[in-house]
Amino acid sequence: MLCQECKERQATLHFTKIINGEKTEIHICDVCAKEKGEHIPGSKSFSIHQLLSGLLDFDQTVSPVHSTGHTPSREALSCPSCSMTYEKFAKVGRFGCAECYKAFQSKLDPIFKRIHSGNVVHGGKVPKRIGQDLHLHKEIEKLKQELKVLIAKEEFEQAAELRDRIRSLEKSLAEKKEG
Amino acid sequence: MSLQQFISQAISPWMKKEGPNSDIVLSSRVRLARNIQNVPFPMLAATEELSALSDKINTHYSRQSHHRFGTIELLKTEDMKQNEKRVLVEKHLISPALSDESRAGAVLLSEDESLSVMINEEDHIRIQCLLSGFQLTEALKLANEVDDWLEDKLDFAFDEKRGYLTSCPTNVGTGLRASVMMHLPALVITRQMNRILPAVNQLGLVVRGIYGEGSEAQGNLFQISNQITLGKTEEDIVQDLQSVVLQLIQQERAARKTLMEQSRIQMEDRVYRSYGVLAYSRTMESKEATKRLSDVRLGIDMGIIKDVSANILNELMILIQPGFLQQYAGEVLSPEQRDHRRAMLIRDRLHLETKKNN
Ligand SMILES: [Zn+2]
Numbered sequence: 001m002l003c004q005e006c007k008e009r010q011a012t013l014h015f016t017k018i019i020n021g022e023k024t025e026i027h028i029c030d031v032c033a034k035e036k037g038e039h040i041p042g043s044k045s046f047s048i049h050q051l052l053s054g055l056l057d058f059d060q061t062v063s064p065v066h067s068t069g070h071t072p073s074r075e076a077l078s079c080p081s082c083s084m085t086y087e088k089f090a091k092v093g094r095f096g097c098a099e100c101y102k103a104f105q106s107k108l109d110p111i112f113k114r115i116h117s118g119n120v121v122h123g124g125k126v127p128k129r130i131g132q133d134l135h136l137h138k139e140i141e142k143l144k145q146e147l148k149v150l151i152a153k154e155e156f157e158q159a160a161e162l163r164d165r166i167r168s169l170e171k172s173l174a175e176k177k178e179g
Numbered sequence: 180m181s182l183q184q185f186i187s188q189a190i191s192p193w194m195k196k197e198g199p200n201s202d203i204v205l206s207s208r209v210r211l212a213r214n215i216q217n218v219p220f221p222m223l224a225a226t227e228e229l230s231a232l233s234d235k236i237n238t239h240y241s242r243q244s245h246h247r248f249g250t251i252e253l254l255k256t257e258d259m260k261q262n263e264k265r266v267l268v269e270k271h272l273i274s275p276a277l278s279d280e281s282r283a284g285a286v287l288l289s290e291d292e293s294l295s296v297m298i299n300e301e302d303h304i305r306i307q308c309l310l311s312g313f314q315l316t317e318a319l320k321l322a323n324e325v326d327d328w329l330e331d332k333l334d335f336a337f338d339e340k341r342g343y344l345t346s347c348p349t350n351v352g353t354g355l356r357a358s359v360m361m362h363l364p365a366l367v368i369t370r371q372m373n374r375i376l377p378a379v380n381q382l383g384l385v386v387r388g389i390y391g392e393g394s395e396a397q398g399n400l401f402q403i404s405n406q407i408t409l410g411k412t413e414e415d416i417v418q419d420l421q422s423v424v425l426q427l428i429q430q431e432r433a434a435r436k437t438l439m440e441q442s443r444i445q446m447e448d449r450v451y452r453s454y455g456v457l458a459y460s461r462t463m464e465s466k467e468a469t470k471r472l473s474d475v476r477l478g479i480d481m482g483i484i485k486d487v488s489a490n491i492l493n494e495l496m497i498l499i500q501p502g503f504l505q506q507y508a509g510e511v512l513s514p515e516q517r518d519h520r521r522a523m524l525i526r527d528r529l530h531l532e533t534k535k536n537n
């Protein structure tokens with residue numbers, strides 16, 4: 001697909017922008033993305049953020065058809081920890097701190113869906129020390145899946161070993177909660 | 180300093196080790212973005228908070244020995260001269276943003292420069308592992324080890340649902356950016372890149388020319404990386420990239436073979452013309468240099484040129500950049516002076532090869 005700005009180069013960035021309920025598909029090449037990014041002062045190396053801001057800055061108010069007369073007010077969301085407002089986040093395309101993720105929680109799923117091909121929940125690594133409990137939970141889940149497979153394949157000897165491991169992990173998790 | 184000495188100091192030790200598939204894949208890189216709990220991201224944090232973080236990392240991790248990377252040292256950007264920072268950028272060890280805009284910026288560097296941990300860039304911490312050739316899984320393994328090593332003393336901002344929390348929503352989750360630098364001249368010559376690029380894009384991967392300068396890849400070098408960081412495991416992300424890279428390697432090899440079978444004379448002519456230009460020019464812009472170097476490297480890989488070492492492209496791509504030219508010259512150079520110096524450096528470098536082989 002060709003870039004809609006220059007109509008010369010291949011578009012490498014694709015996203016959907018929704019303004020007042022109207023959906024617009026944007027297809028743009030790296031060069032044009034960079035040029036657009038350079039219009040924001042002080043952000044010369046972060047062209048991606050300008051594109052992102054186009055992506056984030058969609059108005060989620062109800063469409064006129066469903067509106068009941070009163071003008072829908074835009075929620076004034078802001079982060080209690082760093083004072084970043086949702087509006088500013090939408091403009092600069094960056095969070096101010098880790099707490100912003102909680103503060104803007106209600107608006108993030110659709111954004112992540114667009115950026116990460118429909119994904120909204122982390123599926124990767126869990127930090128060893130901080131996420132120890134989490135880690136155990138995940139490990140137990142994983143082993144339970146493996147156990148199912150082993151049972152289906154009628155490999156009972158291995159399944160028994162795995163079952164014992166799951167039990168001991170569950171035990172250590174329970175002990176930690178008590179301690 | 181002799182050119183030979185300069186090269187051996189300028190080229191990161193990791194680059195000198197030849198990696199798998201290095202006729203097509205120049206380097207593999209894995210980056211992990213991390214932030215510290217209860218400290219605002221660098222964009223909003225107070226300078227004192229950022230300095231405190233940098234000091235803490237200095238205390239716990241500088242001059243420490245890591246079992247895979249040897250001694251690791253912390254360098255603060257405020258202690259570096261402008262051109263020293265530029266040279267680190269040209270070696271891909273720090274980003275332009277860390278060099279120019281960061282407050283309390285620093286980098287933890289391993290001796291062989293295959294590990295660099297940027298501090299107070301867009302995120303508090305960015306772990307980067309660079310390896311030569313096609314070694315993505317190895318790079319991921321190393322980055323993970325460094326991540327664990329750092330996590331021992333640092334509390335990372337992590338959320339069960341969203342994963343590692345990053346400043347930019349495009350990095351959240353794994354914080355992982357895996358990328359591979361590929362030399363794909365035969366796919367460009369045979370005009371197959373135009374067909375391949377959109378397909379690669381559709382698989383959720385991004386293709387960039389080096390430094391992202393324009394869509395025309397300089398020197399037929401392409402950086403391919405993952406776009407999605409949320410919802411998949413690190414291993415799956417790397418695996419997806421890996422399989423696309425493997426296909427590109429196969430297609431590039433096939434295209435090279437076809438070119439040699441069907442247009443050997445034209446290929447030889449192209450390669451030797453470029454070699455001649457590199458060996459005799461008196462002034463050369465970087466754009467032409469990278470194009471000619473790409474031809475010569477292709478000539479080496481296709482067996483047309485036999486007495487020039489294969490890593491000449493990787494080496495000269497680094498050496499002909501403004502920071503290095505000025506470092507070698509020992510003075511600030513105007514663009515015209517750089518073009519002149521660049522031509523000279525390339526001639527000298529090729530001369531070194533002939534001397535070595537006679
Ligand atoms: Zn364009």
Ligand SMILES: [Zn+2]
Nearest residue numbers: 079082097100
């Ligand atoms: Zn915040």
